[in-house]
Amino acid sequence: MDKKELEGRDKERRAKTERGILELLDHPFLPTLYATLDSPRWCCLLTEFCPGGDLHVLRERQPEKRFDEAVVRYGLSLLIALNFRIDLC
CATH class of the missing domain: 1.10.1220 (Arc Repressor Mutant)
Structure with a gap:
């Protein structure tokens, strides 16, 4: 996710909430969160592919x-x- 786009659309809080939920839960109906990466421009959630x-x-x-x-x-x-x-x- 592009951090500037998240800020511009006021979606930063929603992205942090999604990250927190995925970090806490391990359920077969939710994608597995493998890692998170932050850079000055990007916030990345590495999950399994959901086609x-x-x-x-x-x-x-x-x-x-x-x-x-x-x-x-x-x-x-x-x-x-x-x-x-x-x-x-």
Whole structure:
């Protein structure tokens, strides 16, 4: 991430929050954070490759930048079911 762009768009806090969350969590539904790199110009999060992109980009592409309620319900039910299955293993 370009630090000047983050500052200009007031996204610095959001980027720090994302970094903090990824540093704290280790979950199969989240990308693994392998390392972070900071330079005077760049702030880098080295994660595993996610070929589908991220939820923010997907949400931005939706009508009115919102997910349909049915999509959210399905996604949550899928996550709950998968989490339940993982807990049983």
